[in-house]
Structure formats: C-alpha cells, structure tokens
Amino acid sequence: DVKVTQSSRYLVKRTGEKVFLECVQDMDHENMFWYRQDPGLGLRLIYFSYDVKMKEKGDIPEGYSVSREKKERFSLILESASTNQTSMYLCASSRDVQETQYFGPGTRLLVL
C-alpha cells in the first residue's frame, strides 16, 4: 500500500514565523503535490513537483515555496506565515500526473 505521511497533524504558529510542512511518500512516485483546503473553496493546488529539484506553480503559489531535494520528500515552506494561511494542508503523490493521487492525513495549521 502507498503511504504518504505528513510531519504534523496540527500546528499552531505566530504571524511572521517561518513554517515548514514535510511530506514523505514510500512508493517511489515521481509526482508530489501540495494543496490547501478551505471551507467552500475545495482543494486548491499550491505547488507540485514532477521530479527531484523540479517544481511547478499551481493555482495559488503566492506566499509559499517548496523544496524537493529527494524523491520521497516534498516540503512546503511558508516564509512568513500570515493569518490568511490558516488552513488544512494536504500532500499527495502519484506515479503519473494524471493518475490516482494518494493523500496524506493532512496538517491543520493555525496562524495566530
């Protein structure tokens, strides 16, 4: 079974802090994704990566950056957290960019 893990289930940070969200997958998938999920807005793609050290902007990349130094790990970075980044963050991976995505359990981030 594919397993996607995220470093934290719940996180509380202060405005202006630098925040790292980590995601690890164990199925040697090429593609990894970061989404945020807000009530009434569904899932919105922040960034995705199709290979090590490669990244592509999604629909809402502003205020975020990503890092993929190893195939199994994809990090989402909030350089200076703001209250409007309070959200549920979901990581996913897939073998092919169009095929089934496997999701982690999510990180609920609260920025105060």
Added chain:
Amino acid sequence: SQQGEEDPQALSIQEGENATMNCSYKTSINNLQWYRQNSGRGLVHLILIRSNEREKHSGRLRVTLDTSKKSSSLLITASRAADTASYFCATDAGNTPLVFGKGTRLSVIA
C-alpha cells in the same frame, strides 16, 4: 479551468437508501476520478473512469460518465452510516495535475 462541480453540495439520506452525486466539467478529459474524504482526514481514491468508458462498478459504487454532456455520477447503493463523508470528483485534460471540485457532503443517518 476545467474544474469539476459536484451537485448537490450536501445530501442527507437514511441508512439503506441509495445516494447519487453528480459532477459536471467544462472541457474534454482523459479520465475522471472520484475521491472520498472523512472529516478532518486526507482524500482516498475510490474509482477512475476513462473517457472511453461509460460505466464502472466497484463494490457498492457505480460510476457513469457521459462525455457528450460532460458529466459523471457516483451512485452508492444501500448506504451505511460509515459512508458519511465528502465526495469529490477530479478531472484531468492532458499532462496537467488533476483539478478537484468542491465536493458533496453526504450524511447517512442510522
């Protein structure tokens, strides 16, 4: 974007009844997928239907796809309280990531 839109936004049924959710999208697709999300958790893939398929079954799930109407439906038969979740459709149209809809919240009352 070719975001899928689920309908209805919310659905409440009694245990044992069938639940039907619909998804409409805007542009041609290669495949359409349905996912389920339990409250506060990640999404779980349920079923994928390709553009050249019209119907697909998996256990109590039945998915149909009508490419002429750009729509899909997910039917859950003999629903159970454990089916309570949000259900999302996701579409792809080329070498781009999936685009998810906003979901249908299903409540199954015991």
